Amino acid sequence: MSDHHFAGSIPDIYDRCLGPMLFRPFAEDLAARLAALPVHRVLELAAGTGIATSEVARAVPAGTRIVATDLHQPMLDVAARRARATAVEFRTADAQDLPFADGSFDAIYCQFGVMFLPDKNRAYRGMRRVLAPQGTLVFSVWDRLETSPIPATVASALARLFPDDPPQFMSRIPHGYHDPAVIRDALSAAGFTEVTVEAVTLPSVAPSAREVAVGFCQGTPLRHEITERDPEGLVTVTDAVTGAVADRFGDGTVSATMAAFVVTAR
Numbered sequence: 001m002s003d004h005h006f007a008g009s010i011p012d013i014y015d016r017c018l019g020p021m022l023f024r025p026f027a028e029d030l031a032a033r034l035a036a037l038p039v040h041r042v043l044e045l046a047a048g049t050g051i052a053t054s055e056v057a058r059a060v061p062a063g064t065r066i067v068a069t070d071l072h073q074p075m076l077d078v079a080a081r082r083a084r085a086t087a088v089e090f091r092t093a094d095a096q097d098l099p100f101a102d103g104s105f106d107a108i109y110c111q112f113g114v115m116f117l118p119d120k121n122r123a124y125r126g127m128r129r130v131l132a133p134q135g136t137l138v139f140s141v142w143d144r145l146e147t148s149p150i151p152a153t154v155a156s157a158l159a160r161l162f163p164d165d166p167p168q169f170m171s172r173i174p175h176g177y178h179d180p181a182v183i184r185d186a187l188s189a190a191g192f193t194e195v196t197v198e199a200v201t202l203p204s205v206a207p208s209a210r211e212v213a214v215g216f217c218q219g220t221p222l223r224h225e226i227t228e229r230d231p232e233g234l235v236t237v238t239d240a241v242t243g244a245v246a247d248r249f250g251d252g253t254v255s256a257t258m259a260a261f262v263v264t265a266r
Contacts, residue, residue, distance in 0.1 A: 017215025046113020050079025157244035
């Protein structure tokens with residue numbers, strides 16, 4: 001399974017094409033939440049290309065220590081270039097096996113990364129361990145695929161192109177962990193209290209249908225699902241997805257909304 005493979009050209013395409021459309025609006029929301037907390041030591045999990053990292057670093061008080069981690073060094077390389085002027089420490093780390101001492105951080109945040117963790121219960125226990133007493137965990141997850149029209153359109157186009165074996169990455173991973181009751185129960189079992197799950201819907205805008213298609217088809221693990229089904233078909237499939245997005249949203253700016261949940265636990 002290639003759901004967790006972010007290497008080669010994927011990090012740069014992911015950052016350029018999908019960052020402004022999918023992640024920046026929610027990163028700004030997440031940064032405002034962190035800035036409202038009394039924190040001095042902050043841990044980021046699944047930092048990716050650092051979009052949330054940079055927003056949080058700008059929002060929290062000067063002197064706040066931020067350690068941004070990700071499983072994939074190529075993603076962190078992009079993040080480090082973006083956050084060059086900020087006081088952020090970047091470290092490769094598995095969110096399911098955190099290499100930090102007990103009580104090391106006042107807050108942990110994670111933007112759209114929890115869905116990728118195979119053993120979420122183990123990860124939550126580790127997060128609880130490295131949080132200080134009264135520490136706060138804040139993370140975001142996408143709602144169901146059909147609540148976000150742009151990625152839903154991409155997924156529908158791919159299903160038409162591969163009717164016998166449609167790529168399922170979008171519904172399986174990014175949009176596959178969206179039941180508030182399941183999330184609350186797992187966090188409570190890990191020792192968290194005061195768990196809240198808030199629905200948040202924000203704008204999602206891309207400059208063109210082409211940008212959307214390249215971002216999803218070539219800048220995410222969908223790329224591997226496409227080439228597994230058609231080793232020579234990446235360009236053709238990207239073109240077809242471009243057409244499908246343009247048919248729904250027009251030839252100019254692509255604009256819709258995306259629905260997510262922001263989870264806070266103490």
